Amino acid sequence: MGTLVEEIFSRRAGREVHAGEILLVDVDYIMSHDNTTPLAIKAFREIGKPIYDKSKIVIHFDHAYPAPNLLAAEAQKKGIDFMKEQNITQFYHQGVCHQVMIEEGYITPGAIVIGADSHSNTYGALGAFGAGLGSTEIGVAWVTGKCWFKVPETIRIELSGVTQPGVFAKDVMIYIAGKMGMDGGTYRSIEFGGSYIDQLPMHERIIFSNMSTEIGAKCGLIAADQTTLDYLATETSARGFYEQVRPVNPRYERVVEIDVTDLAPHVSCHPDVDNAKPLSEVEGLSIDEVYIGTCTNSRYEDIEIVAGILKGKKVNPHTRVIVTPVSAKVYKKAMQNGLIEILMDAGCTVTGTGCGACIGRHGGILAPGERALTTMNRNFIGRMGSPLSEIYLASPASAAAAALTGKITDPRPYLA
Amino acid sequence: MGKAWTFGENMNTDEIIPGRYNITIDPLELARNVFCEVKPEYAPNVKPGDVIVGGQNFGCGSSREHAPIAIKGSQAKCIIAPSYARIFFRNAINIGLPIMECPDAAADITEGDEIDVDLATGQIRNLTNGHSYQANPLPTFVIKIAEAGGIVNFLKNHDIQELMK
Numbered sequence: 001m002g003t004l005v006e007e008i009f010s011r012r013a014g015r016e017v018h019a020g021e022i023l024l025v026d027v028d029y030i031m032s033h034d035n036t037t038p039l040a041i042k043a044f045r046e047i048g049k050p051i052y053d054k055s056k057i058v059i060h061f062d063h064a065y066p067a068p069n070l071l072a073a074e075a076q077k078k079g080i081d082f083m084k085e086q087n088i089t090q091f092y093h094q095g096v097c098h099q100v101m102i103e104e105g106y107i108t109p110g111a112i113v114i115g116a117d118s119h120s121n122t123y124g125a126l127g128a129f130g131a132g133l134g135s136t137e138i139g140v141a142w143v144t145g146k147c148w149f150k151v152p153e154t155i156r157i158e159l160s161g162v163t164q165p166g167v168f169a170k171d172v173m174i175y176i177a178g179k180m181g182m183d184g185g186t187y188r189s190i191e192f193g194g195s196y197i198d199q200l201p202m203h204e205r206i207i208f209s210n211m212s213t214e215i216g217a218k219c220g221l222i223a224a225d226q227t228t229l230d231y232l233a234t235e236t237s238a239r240g241f242y243e244q245v246r247p248v249n250p251r252y253e254r255v256v257e258i259d260v261t262d263l264a265p266h267v268s269c270h271p272d273v274d275n276a277k278p279l280s281e282v283e284g285l286s287i288d289e290v291y292i293g294t295c296t297n298s299r300y301e302d303i304e305i306v307a308g309i310l311k312g313k314k315v316n317p318h319t320r321v322i323v324t325p326v327s328a329k330v331y332k333k334a335m336q337n338g339l340i341e342i343l344m345d346a347g348c349t350v351t352g353t354g355c356g357a358c359i360g361r362h363g364g365i366l367a368p369g370e371r372a373l374t375t376m377n378r379n380f381i382g383r384m385g386s387p388l389s390e391i392y393l394a395s396p397a398s399a400a401a402a403a404l405t406g407k408i409t410d411p412r413p414y415l416a
Numbered sequence: 417m418g419k420a421w422t423f424g425e426n427m428n429t430d431e432i433i434p435g436r437y438n439i440t441i442d443p444l445e446l447a448r449n450v451f452c453e454v455k456p457e458y459a460p461n462v463k464p465g466d467v468i469v470g471g472q473n474f475g476c477g478s479s480r481e482h483a484p485i486a487i488k489g490s491q492a493k494c495i496i497a498p499s500y501a502r503i504f505f506r507n508a509i510n511i512g513l514p515i516m517e518c519p520d521a522a523a524d525i526t527e528g529d530e531i532d533v534d535l536a537t538g539q540i541r542n543l544t545n546g547h548s549y550q551a552n553p554l555p556t557f558v559i560k561i562a563e564a565g566g567i568v569n570f571l572k573n574h575d576i577q578e579l580m581k
């Protein structure tokens with residue numbers, strides 16, 4: 001009996017547990033990437049004990065890959081040498097870690113997966129407990145197979161209604177971030193549900209779990225349903241036994257009710273995710289770079305929306321438009337269906353997969369005074385380059401509209 | 417005893433140490449650029465024993481440990497804030513950087529105040545204005561990790577199960 005997070009931990013503990021209890025539990029998978037693996041290796045070496053079970057370890061190179069500079073190259077070589085030494089074979093470098101974790105089937109309902117990345121919350125969209133931890137704890141989990149958790153209280157966000165055309169999960173989530181604030185979910189599990197969520201496809205559900213991080217949440221969960229099971233069966237190589245886990249007579253710390261029916265497109269304005277405004281309030285602001293990418297919004301369906309808007313047109317000549325497909329699987333499908341060609345003909349720069357410009361390390365760094373409109377999940381000062389640049393967050397449709405005009409633009413007239 | 421360096425609310429990990437400096441994990445190297453954009457005078461002037469006084473939700477943003485490591489590398493004695501972002505809180509404990517939750521102290525202390533902190537009791541004294549404050553106590557297993565000097569040191573001599581005993 002309990003909220004979704006209590007149900008997940010109760011199954012793992014083999015008894016009923018409730019919010020507030022501190023547990024030491026077995027984890028299913030331990031994720032890290034090129035940015036965070038070096039510190040995990042350092043912790044591992046210092047502890048000086050053997051790996052507990054290497055089949056739990058999954059390593060991705062995505063944050064700055066292929067290495068854009070010598071220091072990154074050296075760090076990555078260390079990672080490769082370590083994997084060879086420990087015979088770690090679950091290694092991926094063709095997409096953003098969170099997407100690849102899902103595609104490769106590591107994420108299933110009820111699983112407990114930790115990652116050395118703050119957006120490991122993404123896994124909650126499939127009804128798994130996913131949480132971000134620091135690298136040291138990843139090194140600790142490598143040798144113990146375990147992690148300690150305080151079972152969190154739950155805030156339920158109950159979403160009802162159906163969005164208007166041109167309004168997407170991203171707009172709804174930006175609105176929620178504005179309403180909850182950047183620490184509105186700190187230490188809490190956020191459970192997203194209600195009739196709006198029930199009818200959403202998986203690529204849209206993922207936005208909520210992914211961006212639950214932005215309101216400070218420990219995890220952002222959506223209970224598995226038939227949509228989840230179908231997605232697991234057709235879009236992933238789901239591993240092992242899993243079943244639907246759902247809340248049972250849950251007691252929530254609080255319930256936030258939101259009707260999405262009248263929501264307009266939203267934008268998170270410089271410099272905080274919770275600085276959320278209806279797009280109309282910032283319409284016309286000039287944009288130097290449009291970046292469509294990241295674990296938030298560069299799945300096939302996102303690219304399809306962008307290509308639909310850009311088809312047969314040219315992007316604004318003074319705006320850099322960068323598209324970074326989230327994974328090789330997505331890239332290939334977009335290529336096979338002609339979307340990449342449409343984007344290239346429109347004047348977009350289509351890059352290899354990975355985190356790309358998201359963390360200001362390569363492939364789209366902002367100069368002082370530049371302003372970007374992106375499909376990312378966070379807009380902290382300096383994240384994409386100069387601390388004197390600005391980042392605005394929006395849906396792929398809003399990003400595509402800005403690509404055409406070089407300004408923040410309502411996407412609705414551009415959607416057929 | 418040390419000097420207080422004060423910071424605002426929602427101090428995020430990119431403001432503590434911008435992503436472009438995270439290519440190293442050397443504490444002293446990271447410390448050279450800690451707070452370089454929000455408080456460039458900090459890194460060249462901080463002295464061992466100084467304390468960081470933050471606002472709500474200190475350390476939000478990325479899971480990168482570079483942020484607490486950079487602060488620890490700068491030889492600040494501890495952080496005092498009303499609340500911390502979840503991952504930052506865990507990371508600081510895990511690497512052995514003392515963090516104290518104390519809304520009263522965070523609200524009252526101003527930049528440059530002389531601060532004396534007793535980590536064991538949670539007593540914080542402000543020698544500049546004569547006020548004293550009591551930090552919230554930490555759970556016992558957190559104290560076990562902190563006393564060992566971080567989780568890595570703890571595991572060198574203990575089994576992980578002992579954390580919960």
Ligand code: SF4
Nearest residue numbers: 096294295355358359
């Ligand atoms: S795409 Fe951006 S937010 Fe997502 S994992 Fe990579 S760096 Fe983090």
